[in-house]
Amino acid sequence: MKKIIGAGVLLAAAAIFWIYGRGSTQTQKTSIKVGISIYRQDDTFISSMMGSLESYAKTLEQEKNIKISIDISDGNENQNTQNEQVERYISLGYDVLCINMVDRAEAATVIDKAEAADIPVIFFNREPVEEDMYRWEKLYYIGSDAKEQAVLQGQMILDALASRPEEIDINQDGILQYAMLEGEIRHQDSMVRTEWSVQSLKDGGASLEKVTGGIADWERAQASAMVEQWLTDYGDQIEIIICNNDDMALGAVDAMARAGLDFHNIVGIDGTPAGIQAVDEGKMLGTVVSNLDLHAQAIMDFAYAMAMGQEIDIEKWPLIDGKYIRIPQEIYVG
Numbered sequence: 618m619k620k621i622i623g624a625g626v627l628l629a630a631a632a633i634f635w636i637y638g639r640g641s642t643q644t645q646k647t648s649i650k651v652g653i654s655i656y657r658q659d660d661t662f663i664s665s666m667m668g669s670l671e672s673y674a675k676t677l678e679q680e681k682n683i684k685i686s687i688d689i690s691d692g693n694e695n696q697n698t699q700n701e702q703v704e705r706y707i708s709l710g711y712d713v714l715c716i717n718m719v720d721r722a723e724a725a726t727v728i729d730k731a732e733a734a735d736i737p738v739i740f741f742n743r744e745p746v747e748e749d750m751y752r753w754e755k756l757y758y759i760g761s762d763a764k765e766q767a768v769l770q771g772q773m774i775l776d777a778l779a780s781r782p783e784e785i786d787i788n789q790d791g792i793l794q795y796a797m798l799e800g801e802i803r804h805q806d807s808m809v810r811t812e813w814s815v816q817s818l819k820d821g822g823a824s825l826e827k828v829t830g831g832i833a834d835w836e837r838a839q840a841s842a843m844v845e846q847w848l849t850d851y852g853d854q855i856e857i858i859i860c861n862n863d864d865m866a867l868g869a870v871d872a873m874a875r876a877g878l879d880f881h882n883i884v885g886i887d888g889t890p891a892g893i894q895a896v897d898e899g900k901m902l903g904t905v906v907s908n909l910d911l912h913a914q915a916i917m918d919f920a921y922a923m924a925m926g927q928e929i930d931i932e933k934w935p936l937i938d939g940k941y942i943r944i945p946q947e948i949y950v951g
């Protein structure tokens with residue numbers, strides 16, 4: 618009997634040692650490696666977010682007293698390149714991956730590689746399809762609620778229309794003649810923003826007429842060339858230019874400046890430093906701010922917790938459907 622009790626005590630002690638021993642090796646990590654891959658280095662919104670992320674990582678390093686190494690690779694708009702970057706991070710034993718997909722429909726390839734190596738993944742800004750998000754438990758998505766952004770963009774125009782109708786409905790015909798600049802066709806944000814900015818204007822009682830529209834892939838230069846052409850084709854018919862992001866809005870601003878026109882009815886989304894500055898200078902009517910610092914903090918907080926094998930702080934970051942973080946938005950007008 619004594620022997621059996623003795624063996625039981627020994628077993629219990631071994632179990633306690635095993636549990637705590639494992640726990641302590643996890644918390645004893647003194648450094649973590651975070652592998653980031655972005656779809657395109659020269660995207661203003663993403664590069665500003667990375668700047669913010671690097672500075673928040675330094676704060677976190679001090680707060681947690683741990684070394685955090687961050688590697689940011691440029692996917693260069695090529696999914697094969699990005700897949701190779703993921704493989705490299707995995708082979709070098711990175712602790713966590715943060716991926717801004719080149720082609721968001723290809724997330725399964727990244728997920729399968731990461732799962733095989735048991736390295737958690739945080740996707741951001743370019744959202745994998747829902748089915749892929751539920752492929753494995755160690756996956757999260759951090760991004761904006763595109764519908765919320767678009768509804769706020771519509772609201773901003775409705776507010777301006779109500780308070781300064783003569784500035785917005787330029788020809789005073791009671792109808793808002795608009796042009797739409799859209800982001801990449803396969804990006805979840807462009808599709809939803811295009812639909813809901815217009816829908817929220819309609820829901821708010823505005824009469825609308827689309828003069829023209831086009832896809833400028835989020836890019837300032839493309840948008841600028843497109844608007845220049847619109848000015849030739851449609852002259853003064855356009856009363857407002859609704860843009861899926863700030864960089865394209867700035868392209869429209871550039872085209873107006875080149876044409877020597879005093880036209881500022883241009884709205885964006887993002888709240889990039891350049892976008893905010895253009896609003897402050899009266900070159901744009903307004904933007905919807907998708908707080909870059911919060912994006913960066915969410916990505917790094919998740920990366921840290923997952924690399925350390927810790928729980929996510931769901932009080933700070935309330936998860937939607939156990940998978941999604943949606944960064945809050947706000948209207949910014951001059």
Ligand code: BGC
Nearest residue numbers: 660662742743806835862887
């Ligand atoms: C932003 C764009 C950016 C794109 C990149 C969007 O959410 O609004 O400015 O170019 O994401 O994926």
